[in-house]
Amino acid sequence: MKYLSEYRDPELVETFIKELHRITTKPWTLMEICGGQTHSLVKNGLLDMLPSHITMVHGPGCPVCVTSVSVIDEAIYLAEQPGTILCSFGDMLRVPGSSKSLLQAKAEGADIRILYSPLEAVQLAKENPDKQVVFFAVGFETTAPANALSIVHADRQGINNYSILASHVLVPPAMEAILGDEENKIDAFLAAGHVCTIMGIEEYFPVAEKYRCPIVVTGFEPVDLLQGILMAVQQLESNEYKVENQYARSVQREGNRLAQNTISEVFTVSDRIWRGIGNIPQSGYEVNERYKNFNARIRFNIDLPSAEENKECISGDIMKGLKKPMQCPNFGTKCTPEHPLGAPMVSSEGACAAYYHYANATLSI
Amino acid sequence: MPLQCPMPQFDFDVITLGHGSGGLLTHRLLQSGVFDLFKNEILNQQHDGAYLLLNGKTAFSTDSYVISPIFFPGGNIGDVAINGTVNDLAMCGAAAKYLSLSFILEEGLSMNEFWEVLVSIKNAAEKAGITIVTGDTKVVEKGKGDKIFINTSGIGTLHPKANIHHQNIEAGDVIVISGNIATHGIAIMSIRKGLEFETNIVSDTNNLNHTVLSLIDRFGIDIKFLRDPTRGGVASVLNEVAELCQLGFYLDQKLLPIHEQVEGACEMLGLDPLYVANEGIFLAIVKKEIAEDFLNVLKKDRNGTNAAIIGEVTQEHAGKVIMKSRIGGKRIVNYLPGEQLPRIC
Secondary structure, eight states: OOTTTTOOOOOOHHHHHHHHHHHHOSSSSEEEEEHHHHHHHHHHTGGGGGTEEEEEEEEEEEEEEEEEBHHHHHHHHHHHHHHHEEEEOOGTTTTSSSSHHHHHHHHTTEEEESSOHHHHHHHHHOOOTEEEEEEEEEESSTTTTHHHHHHHHHHHTOOOOOEEEEEOHHHHHHHHHHHHSSSOOOOEEEEEHHHHHHOOOOGGGGHHHHHHEEEEEOOOOOHHHHHHHHHHHHHHHHOOOOOEEEEEOOOOOOOHHHHHHHHHHHHHEEEEEEEEEEEEEEEEEEOOOOGGGGHHHHTTOOOOOOOOOOOOOOOOHTTTTOOOOGGSSTTTTTTTTSOOOOOOGTSTTHHHHHHHHOOOOOOOO | OHHHHHOOOOSOOOOOOOSSSSSHHHHHHHIIIIITSOOOOOHHHHOOOOOOOOOSSEEEEEEEESSSSSETTTTEEEHHHHHHHHHHHHTTEEEEEEEEEEEETTTBBBBHHHHHHHHHHHHHHHHHTTTEEEEEEEEEEETSSOHHHHHHHEEEEEEETTTOOGGGTTTTTTTEEOOOOSHHHHHHHTTSTTOOOOOOOOOOOOOOOOOOHHHHHHHHHGGGEEEEOOOHHHHHHHHHHHHHHTEEEEGGGOOOOOHHHHHHHHHHHOOGGGGSOOOSSOOOOOGGGGGGHHHHHHHHTTTTTTTTEEEESSSSSOOOOOEEEETSEEEEEEOOOOOOOOOOO
């Protein structure tokens, strides 16, 4: 397939692997930010092909994984309101809240629809004027423009039965939280290609500078990832800490201005609680004052007690790169995709799910 | 050329609760909708059950069909209800001979749609060479069903040379797939509400009995195991079988046949084609010595033009399915937990 097969070329993969073996002299720990990158690494069997000196740890870039239990509870609360349709991206449905998941709420009769785009939710609101339609707006900077646009569209068309439950999270504050942690072991980052397609790369310069940490904006295919790893290791081996762009076919330095403008039209930066990590200041988006009528928290006057996370889940340590999924005593035993203790086991981008599906702990391939 | 049957005159434009009452409306619906259309000696007796004559070892299978939407590119729920059960029997090494056919209809289903499904059932049954000998029709209130649910059960005698059992599988055997994977599932998803995308992918639903039985006739007990990877896809079937026979299944990703558009759709939707449902293909585990011959014969059949050898059975990794990725890495292919859900980004 055009633009995919080129980046899955076995010969190119071999070339990069050889070069990595040639230049790596010391042990380095790299974190790929995005869960899509984690899955590609594990699914393609790349981790076993890397030099043993290079350790990849898996970052927090899985929006499903970092959404806090309290927000899941809010979504379930909304879904269970009579006359309400809750719309969500598919992989939020299995994530456990404090008492149940959205999938369980759906089985109990809540009207929950899986959509691919928030604009479909606006359409649904238009077609069902007697219902309240809420879109569960989860994601990093990548999904924020479309979610913001849905509000702009609804506002323009005078649709007043549409709102969103925003749970947006931002990459740079999370990177700083990880690098600032006293136990931090990360030597370099592979930044998430899709997030940077929207936001550009400029906001990473101060992070790289402050923590003297190389950051390589990287794509998702095997060749992308290996090239990103190679660029990061080259920097580490020569004691540099720059922001570089491996994913230039998609990412421009300034990002997508139009998308950024849409974000700032509708959202304001706010504090956000990350599952397993806790509160990170100024690390999320909330609907701003101007569009507050489209904020489901205000419209439904949600006031739920804050929920405790399952203490047996070590997702925070995993997403900060302090532990690997298999180091969790509950991995594959008490915690499985059918009965998850935490989100990383059920999200399609979760690190635990990647290891569970593609590299079972009991198997040394 | 499929049969085009003009729709008979029905009393109503839509199915009503009365059509399931067992009274006059049921009688009229069955007379013109079922008995006239599927007429055969056994059905014509219009008794509560069918008298059958079968010789030798017999296979029996049942399946319920709840597809949404009921019409999709390449077929409808009627085709799948016939082909699915016929194929299940074929995977046992049996030629399906008689079928039961039961409907649960939702009040409000249009007669046109019901008729179209009935005609597809008739055509699929004729193509597969089976006879519909008994059945039932019930109607549920609107909102209690999804237009139409179908159950079919099939029965047929085993081919004398067939010996299909997971216990026959040995290390060194070869895994063959008869056609492109994931086609049916993606054809259905392409028109599912909220997911519509433009494509000309059509479902591969088809009867496999003639293909499979002629292979058994030729290769006999060297065909160790057969299974159609419908719900759960290729990955789920292989996991089940690997676990049953306690051997490892080793796949090579670059050998898996898949239509380019299907692969593209899977990329876009975030689905792994190994878990997407199939209808018109089967997996065969055959003795290594006959694998090439088997493949060559299969490829000449219209149900096998895209057939390929995709892997082998190994002593190591007992009970697991392992796949060599296109780029040479290895990974485990696990069971699918729950339903495959579309991803966020």
